[in-house]
Amino acid sequence: MADWLKRISGQTGSADEAKERLKLVLIHDRTDINPDTMEELKDDLLKTISQHIAIEPELVKITMMHEGREQRLVADIPLKHYDRKKIN
Amino acid sequence: MTAKIITVTSGKGGVGKTTATANLAVALAQMGQRVVCLDADIGLRNLDVVMGLENRIVYDIVDVIEGRCRLKQAMIRDKRFDDLHLIPAAQTRDKNAISPSDMIKLGEDLRDEADWVIIDSPAGIERGFRNAIAPADEIIVITNPDVSAVRDADRIIGLIEAEQKEPAKLIINRLNPEMVQRGDMLDAEDVLELLAIKLLGIVPEDENVIVSTNVGKPVALDEKSRAGQAFRNISRRLMGDEVPLLNLDFKEDFLHKLSRVFK
Numbered sequence: 001m002a003d004w005l006k007r008i009s010g011q012t013g014s015a016d017e018a019k020e021r022l023k024l025v026l027i028h029d030r031t032d033i034n035p036d037t038m039e040e041l042k043d044d045l046l047k048t049i050s051q052h053i054a055i056e057p058e059l060v061k062i063t064m065m066h067e068g069r070e071q072r073l074v075a076d077i078p079l080k081h082y083d084r085k086k087i088n
Numbered sequence: 089m090t091a092k093i094i095t096v097t098s099g100k101g102g103v104g105k106t107t108a109t110a111n112l113a114v115a116l117a118q119m120g121q122r123v124v125c126l127d128a129d130i131g132l133r134n135l136d137v138v139m140g141l142e143n144r145i146v147y148d149i150v151d152v153i154e155g156r157c158r159l160k161q162a163m164i165r166d167k168r169f170d171d172l173h174l175i176p177a178a179q180t181r182d183k184n185a186i187s188p189s190d191m192i193k194l195g196e197d198l199r200d201e202a203d204w205v206i207i208d209s210p211a212g213i214e215r216g217f218r219n220a221i222a223p224a225d226e227i228i229v230i231t232n233p234d235v236s237a238v239r240d241a242d243r244i245i246g247l248i249e250a251e252q253k254e255p256a257k258l259i260i261n262r263l264n265p266e267m268v269q270r271g272d273m274l275d276a277e278d279v280l281e282l283l284a285i286k287l288l289g290i291v292p293e294d295e296n297v298i299v300s301t302n303v304g305k306p307v308a309l310d311e312k313s314r315a316g317q318a319f320r321n322i323s324r325r326l327m328g329d330e331v332p333l334l335n336l337d338f339k340e341d342f343l344h345k346l347s348r349v350f351k
């Protein structure tokens with residue numbers, strides 16, 4: 001429902017919030033991975049990858065995706081973009 | 089013919105396992121099926137009162153397992169249907185009195201006695217739950233459309249997967265269509281998206297459930313009750329019929345209609 005309509009009809013729309021919160025909770029329940037572990041994993045991953053290839057650490061995104069009841073860890077790791085002139 | 093064994097379980101307590109067990113049993117019996125229901129909630133016996141059979145109990149499930157009586161002696165015949173029986177839980181013992189292999193043995197013995205065996209599971213994820221699902225051919229998970237019930241249902245579904253059982257099917261109980269419409273209750277679609285399992289049915293919140301429980305007459309026997317209709321539909325789906333979901337829409341007020349136009 002449109003937000004303004006929700007407001008004038010006195011609706012809180014708490015169900016949307018329930019669904020969003022549940023989505024996150026279930027991902028962690030299913031994998032046993034809490035946000036701290038996830039951060040650690042990310043740091044370790046960055047360290048290892050950086051030994052081989054130059055990356056943009058601030059732009060790295062690691063997310064848990066799911067399709068039905070299948071879970072998947074997805075890492076999006078942008079490589080460092082060098083300006084050729086600077087290198088030479 | 090040999091019985092199909094169905095276990096009704098949930099994770100969270102109080103979501104409607106016992107109510108669903110009693111009603112599915114009665115609805116199947118109404119269709120001429122031979123049904124035995126088994127109360128596996130040891131120490132918290134309840135299926136007997138919900139079915140109105142509490143005055144007929146002599147032996148219980150632990151008596152059968154420990155050999156103090158024959159199987160038939162512990163099967164209490166229903167008042168309304170000759171082919172509906174209840175094996176009550178033991179009230180003064182705890183869940184450790186029986187093991188999953190005891191339950192598998194009991195399930196096998198019951199296969200010759202009925203077309204359906206329906207097992208009412210205790211809440212939780214421990215021994216009692218493992219006992220209840222051990223003999224099951226099919227598992228029904230009950231949830232309510234609220235955050236804690238859905239979260240616990242997800243845990244249970246994961247444990248059932250880990251046991252390499254057939255994927256569980258879901259009943260969403262106590263759905264309040266008005267609250268859904270208002271945006272203050274998770275809709276069936278939301279719950280299904282979150283839990284990602286097959287839906288067996290939706291049972292609305294219905295005062296008749298409480299009234300019928302008061303008098304020990306499951307609501308599926310009440311022709312006019314919405315919840316009763318929902319349970320009857322679910323039992324037909326168990327029989328393999330294709331039955332469309334109940335239309336739970338209530339009268340939309342003007343603002344909701346308007347919001348639909350502007351969506």
Ligand SMILES: Nc1ncnc2c1ncn2[C@@H]1O[C@H](COP(=O)(O)OP(=O)(O)O)[C@@H](O)[C@H]1O
Nearest residue numbers: 101102103104105106107262292293294297298
């Ligand atoms: N669809 C419903 N509408 C209204 N009340 C319900 C409904 N389903 C269950 N209840 C009530 O909720 C309570 C808990 O149900 P119960 O079947 O005992 O849950 P469980 O066996 O999972 O602990 C009971 O008081 C029951 O009457």
Ligand SMILES: [Mg+2]
Nearest residue numbers: 105106129134
């Ligand atoms: Mg119960």
